Amino acid sequence: MKNILCIGAGYVGGPTMAMIASKCPGMAVTVVDVNEVRIKAWLSGKPPIFEPGLETLVKKSLGKNLFFSADVAGSIEKADIIFVSVNTPTKTFGHGAGRAADLQYWEKTARIILANAKTDKIVVEKCTLPVRTASAMERILHSGPGSVHFEVLSNPEFLSEGTAVQDLESPDRVLIGGSNTAEGQAAVKMLVDIYAHWVPRDRIITTNVWSSELSKLAANAMLAQRVSSINSLSALCEVTEADIGEVARAIGMDSRIGAKFLSAGIGFGGSCFKKDILNLVYLCEHYGLHQVAEYWKQVVVINDYQQERFVNSILRSMFNTVAGKRIAILGFAFKADTGDTRESPAIAVCRRLVEERAEVVVTDPEALDNARHDLADLVGKVTFEPDPYKAAKGAHALVVLTEWKCYETLDYACVFKSMAQPAFLFDGRRKLDHDKLVKIGFNVHVIGQSSMIRK
Ligand code: NAD
């Protein structure tokens, strides 16, 4: 039986290891984390993160060949393969602040592995790291007095939140980077064999370590770039009577462009797009590639612009003031089907509305606890309400910031009657039936198309 260890029981470590345990019953999978509260939640069978299908997946293997523990040091020696899936946020201090990846958590894990490993290990970078980090990892791991050999592989994760279980079950590809030595290739083969329990071989691709590390940053940058590209065009649609939905459909049918990731909206959020692009920008600057850095920086610039533009359109439409007006925010998560609010556009939008002295009330089916935490400094200025009907009652405007399905089926006629008049609806996700809303009596403003105003 192979013993697999994963350090970091977050959005990636927990679901990924639950999938490996479920597909490889002959392997023992242990996930460790310094955060005991998280570990307790995993052990209870109710994961600390909301992700469709995850609870069932975890329960399938929990206690059989899937284990969670807060004993990081004590779990290292018995592992053959150690995945490192700790957080790698943007640095907030010192050199490279606001761009470079903060590698302190990653380095701590390298040192704890070194201090506790007495036999050879394969160490797998699961977290997203700057290109050439593996060589730093190898230097730290081999800086000890012993003769233990550590083989470092890169195996970035491509799952998306909200569809993590589905993405892990049937990934577009699994990417494994290893060094071109005999030990490196043997380690790559061992990892390929694990994934081959359920992923077709032709979807498991192997490369050198540096290509693998860079491919992860590049994939996120390209995806985010598509979102910023379509959002930049949404601004042009709003002033020209073109409709971004129609434009996206027309261009997406070109098989060279493809239809995915062309939904215009309030901008991308989530813990990774912004941080990974900023990391890419930092790397380019480090290597003197200033034009390349500038090019990618614009993806983030447009994303910020989209959010500011949206708030300005709320202000303009509501007679240039929202002071003292109740505004109901429908959805706070960065996308539907997750409770995650990291870098959610809702944070910036709510903050701007509070600056304009609006009375903001936030509703969301899964993300209210995180929303309370994100806006903790705005006590008394923002309220939180699980029931969207109660949130909308007495409001001057509804602002849709997350594309939760439940907001498509609200009884908007009833909502409209409970609101202050004239009632406004701002759709930052373009999922509602706008014609119907206009018929009910709303003034409807949708990103990427002309406003639908009641005369
Ligand atoms: P996360 O913050 O949810 O989880 C990271 C966990 O690591 C935390 O629970 C933290 O307590 C733990 N940790 C930190 N230092 C530790 C240490 N020294 N020992 C033990 N545990 C430690 O982060 P995440 O969203 O799971 O992301 C992890 C990595 O995967 C990041 O590099 C991210 O860029 C990448 N990634 C994330 C996603 C996603 O959808 N969230 C997708 C693909 C890749």
Ligand code: UGA
């Ligand atoms: C993204 C990538 O899709 C994953 O492949 C990657 O593994 C992950 O980042 C990561 O490295 O963390 P995620 O952030 O979970 O996954 O979710 P996405 O579906 O990519 O959405 C990101 C943001 O872009 C969301 O705010 C979403 O609403 C927005 N988006 C996405 C749009 O505005 N329009 C689109 O057409 C698509």
